[in-house]
Amino acid sequence: MKEIWTTLASIMGVWAFFQSLMHNIFPAEIRLIFQKTFNQFINYFSVYCYYEITEIDGVNTNELYDAVQLYLSTSASIAGNRLSLTRLLNSSALTFSLSNHDRVVDNYKNVPVVWEHFVMQRQSQTISWRPLPEDKRVFTLRVKKKDKSIILDSYLDFIMEKANELKRKNQDRLIYTNSGGGVMDPRGMIPWESVPFKHPSTFDTLAMDPGKKAEILDDLLGFAKGESFYQRTGRAWKRGYLLYGPPGTGKSSMIAAMANFLGYDIYDLELTGVNNNSELRKLFMKTSSKSIIVIEDIDCSINLTNRNDKKNDHVNAIPGIPNEGIEDMGNKITLSGLLNFSDGLWSCCGSERIFVFTTNHVEKIDPALLRSGRMDMHIHMSYCSFSALKILLKNYLGFDDEGSLKSETLKELEELIGKANITPADVSEILIKNTRDDEKAVKELIRELKIRGEMIKCSKKDDVNVEYVEKDNEEKYVDGDAHEDDLGNK
Known part of the structure; x- marks a missing residue:
């Protein structure tokens, strides 16, 4: 052992003498060439290659550095020895990151890669428009040369994708509104204002037929994972949903469940607060990807009624303005502007956006707005069914499907709910009032179901009687006309 240490010390001494000799005899240019040649010689025989990812690339923030830091947080929380804890803005979770000179081993497609984090003192700064941090932070990626193509082709893209998923998962949802009184920034007015979105609605708690719910979930998953499909087919990565049905059937809860399921932010667009088509386009350009753009009660927001509905022409017509134009209380959005907003060239500015329109009267909406490409999936939010009622009983009273209620009671509820047009909101209100006494x-x-059923039954009888009376009067009127004609002829 003593001989080994003696030999090692001799080698180090010879190397130090050689470096001193090089420094004193050869000029700096020759030394640089020698150093470069020596490094190339060493790298040629090395089985590894190295890649550095710095926090600041010139004067710009390196997005890949942030993505690597967030991606490695899942591995670092288990494998790292010395970790740093951070909490991102609007985030509900803590994230781990590697400290200085700490390393972690990752595995991608059976290829081992080694990440190491370095924090170094930055040299004296040159004059720049943006002050740089004192420390220089770098991730070093070490991988075998034979696996170089795998890492460069797909591994870094995989890291970016996973980091974005983690960011959306940990970050609080936001809901935006176009209030018209935005905050000033150096480039002008910010048209959207946001608050944290804390709506608890999920597809598990949504009162809806399970089959219809599964169909919507499959459609949402297909959209969220369909980037390659939309690129291959040359279509904009967006999708439109129309939620229609009576008030209180859960349209707003459906939107909240979609946002929580996908992890998207919500932009609640109030059309009455938009002055013209140009402002509508600017609002859309300020929305982010992975978001849901909502226009609620579109039939009430502005005058976009069905142009083919001749019955409403005298109501919808405005002197001097075509029927497809809108000028209501100073609002000058046209139907053409809204169509371009949802399915025109401007709708392609961005990706992974969902448009959701809601209405209580689908028959009043112009067919041009209802076609595929603008409203791809029409979802009827109907009155409460028996399957939806069981979900509400489970949500509010804790009843499950394993005998919490007597079979006779369940059978009675199933029979009554089919005869009473009651909304999930009305059922929820009844259950909320009596949550302490199941x-x-x-x-x-x-x-309540019996009362509503009787009211519907009576109204149907009245409708039949009115129809019979009207038909009888019409026959008498026709007979009377015929009798008078006969007398006139005589």
């Missing part, structure tokens, strides 16, 4: 809640619900 038995009373069920009795109140049964009583």
Whole structure:
């Protein structure tokens, strides 16, 4: 052992003497050439190659550095020895990151890669328009040369994708509104204002038929994972949904469930606050990717009624303005502008956006707005069904499908719910009032369903009687005309 240390010390001494000799005899240019040649010689026989990813690339922030830091946080929390804890803005979770000179081993497609983090003191700064941090932070990626193509072709893209998923998962949802009183920035007015979105609605708690719910979930998943499909087919990566049905059937809860399921932000667009088509385009350009753009009660927001509905022409017509134009309380958005907003050239500015329109009267909307490409999937939010009722009973009273209620009670509820046009919102209100007494809640619900069923039954009878009377009067009127004609002829 003593001989080994003696030999090693001799080698180091010879190397130090050689470096001193080189420094004193050869000029700097020759030394630089020698150093470069020596490094190339060493790298030629090395089985590894190295890549550096710096935090600041020149004067710009390197997005890849942030992505690597977030991606490695999942591995570093388990494998790292010395970790740094951070919490991102608008984030609900802590993230781990590697400290100085700490390393972690990752595995991608059975290819081992080694990440190491270095924090170095930055040299004296040159004059720049942006002050740089004192420390220079660098991730070093070490991989075998034979695996170089795999890493460069797909591994870094994989890291960016995973980092974006983690960011959306950890970041709080935001809901935006175009209030018209935005905050000033150096480039002008910011048209959107945001607050944290904390709506608890999910597809598990949504009162809807399970089959229809599964169909919507499959469609959303297909959209979220369909980037390659949209690129291959030459279509903009967007999708439109129309939610229609009576008030209180869960249209707003559906939007919240979609946002929570996909991890998207919501832009609640108030059309009455938009002055013209140009402003509408600017609002759209300020929306981010991976977002849901919502226009609620589109039939009430502005005058976009069905142009083919001749019955409403006298109501919708405005003197001097075509029927497809809108000028209501100073609002000058046209139907053409809204169509271009949802399916025109401007709709391609960005990616992974969902448009959701809601209405209580789908028959009032112009067919041009309802076609595929603008509203791809039409979802009817109907009155409460028996399957939706069971979900509400589970949400509010904790009843499950394994016998929390008697079979006779369930059978009665199933029979009554089909005859009473009651919305999930009305059922929820009855259950909320009686959450402390489950038995009373069920009795109140049964009583309300019976009352509504009787009202519908009576209204149907009245409609039949009115129809019979009108038909009878019409026959008498026709007979009377015929009798008078006969007398006149005589």
